[in-house]
Amino acid sequence: MTMTSPATPTQLIDRFGRTVDYLRISITDRCDFRCVYCMAEDMTFLPRSQVLTLEEIHTLAKAFAELGVKKIRVTGGEPLVRKGALELLENIGQIKSLHELVITTNGSQLEAMAADLKKVGVKRINISLDTLDADKFKAITRTGDLQQVLRGIDAVKAVGFEGIKINAVILKGRNDQEVTDLVQYAVDKGIDISFIEEMPLGIVAKHDRSEAYYSSDLIKQDLAQTFSLVASLEKTGGPSNYFKVAGTQTRVGFISPHSENFCSTCNRVRLTVEGRLLLCLGNEHSVDLKAVLRANPGNIDVLKQAIIDAMLIKPEKHEFNIHEQPVILRYMSMTGG
Numbered sequence: 349m350t351m352t353s354p355a356t357p358t359q360l361i362d363r364f365g366r367t368v369d370y371l372r373i374s375i376t377d378r379c380d381f382r383c384v385y386c387m388a389e390d391m392t393f394l395p396r397s398q399v400l401t402l403e404e405i406h407t408l409a410k411a412f413a414e415l416g417v418k419k420i421r422v423t424g425g426e427p428l429v430r431k432g433a434l435e436l437l438e439n440i441g442q443i444k445s446l447h448e449l450v451i452t453t454n455g456s457q458l459e460a461m462a463a464d465l466k467k468v469g470v471k472r473i474n475i476s477l478d479t480l481d482a483d484k485f486k487a488i489t490r491t492g493d494l495q496q497v498l499r500g501i502d503a504v505k506a507v508g509f510e511g512i513k514i515n516a517v518i519l520k521g522r523n524d525q526e527v528t529d530l531v532q533y534a535v536d537k538g539i540d541i542s543f544i545e546e547m548p549l550g551i552v553a554k555h556d557r558s559e560a561y562y563s564s565d566l567i568k569q570d571l572a573q574t575f576s577l578v579a580s581l582e583k584t585g586g587p588s589n590y591f592k593v594a595g596t597q598t599r600v601g602f603i604s605p606h607s608e609n610f611c612s613t614c615n616r617v618r619l620t621v622e623g624r625l626l627l628c629l630g631n632e633h634s635v636d637l638k639a640v641l642r643a644n645p646g647n648i649d650v651l652k653q654a655i656i657d658a659m660l661i662k663p664e665k666h667e668f669n670i671h672e673q674p675v676i677l678r679y680m681s682m683t684g685g
């Protein structure tokens with residue numbers, strides 16, 4: 349009698365019955381900006397040997413796709429400053445079973461790269477923009493140039509993507525006065541916008557997260573003075589709750605890790621640039637896939653089994669508390685936000 353091994357599952361399902369079909373990959377911890385909520389001013393970046401190669405990232409993407417992952421977001425750090433980013437995106441975009449390749453970027457490279465991003469198969473782009481005031485932009489990003497980013501947004505508009513969305517982190521006393529202007533900007537450009545509550549990831553000197561906390565409810569109250577927001581049942585498979593700005597094409601999303609827990613519908617995992625598979629943004633449960641990959645060159649089955657096994661330690665929910673010192677010491681730039 350011949351023994352047959354059980355078929356490898358084609359879906360990733362965790363202990364709580366959640367299907368994981370979305371992977372976010374941080375392809376670099378480096379960035380040309382130093383946003384106050386994301387990085388320390390004097391960051392030490394990882395040595396090259398600790399960082400996944402582009403080939404390793406491609407192999408990992410293929411392994412996840414074979415396990416039912418349908419959507420991959422390439423992020424960072426700033427993904428578009430990594431040498432070879434376009435080639436990597438093209439390779440990931442060619443994975444047959446993948447439905448969607450999307451990126452999150454700070455916009456600094458978009459003016460030059462928008463057309464190529466479309467060509468290599470990127471479907472949707474999220475661009476971070478916290479303010480339309482050049483001085484505040486410089487203060488928040490520490491090194492960024494607002495005009496360069498605005499030109500980048502115009503470039504992606506001109507090229508045309510299936511979706512273009514602004515991501516804005518709102519901080520009390522820094523940019524909370526600008527939520528209406530930011531939505532008006534999105535309406536004028538015919539694009540979407542999401543507001544994100546700041547998450548306590550990594551310790552940042554001279555920035556008190558508890559003091560800077562500005563809830564999604566406050567933002568909604570501010571916006572209601574100018575816009576009529578119509579609740580939408582539409583979900584994009586993410587933590588955003590969406591509203592349509594009445595009479596426009598623009599959707600406004602709210603990602604509210606503190607004021608509205610979204611963990612029960614979590615469908616995602618994250619791969620850090622060091623090859624650590626993070627099962628939850630707000631917990632340290634992880635598996636070192638780089639070690640598995642480097643110990644078993646060319647053996648995608650071992651890699652896939654390690655990913656399947658990792659689902660057993662995906663936590664039920666994040667434990668963020670904005671009023672306490674962060675327990676998660678990794679920065680968002682390491683994590684793949």
Ligand code: SAM
Pocket residue numbers: 379385386423424425426427452453454474475476515516517544545546547548549680681684685
């Ligand atoms: N560099 C790219 C960018 O800025 O879009 C991609 C990486 S960045 C880490 C991804 C997103 O995470 C950005 O929208 C950024 O605003 C957000 N982010 C960074 N640190 C955060 C934090 N502590 N809390 C909430 N969002 C954060």
Ligand code: SF4
Pocket residue numbers: 379380381382383386387424425426454476489680681
């Ligand atoms: Fe760089 Fe993005 Fe982090 Fe800002 S949020 S420092 S742009 S990685």
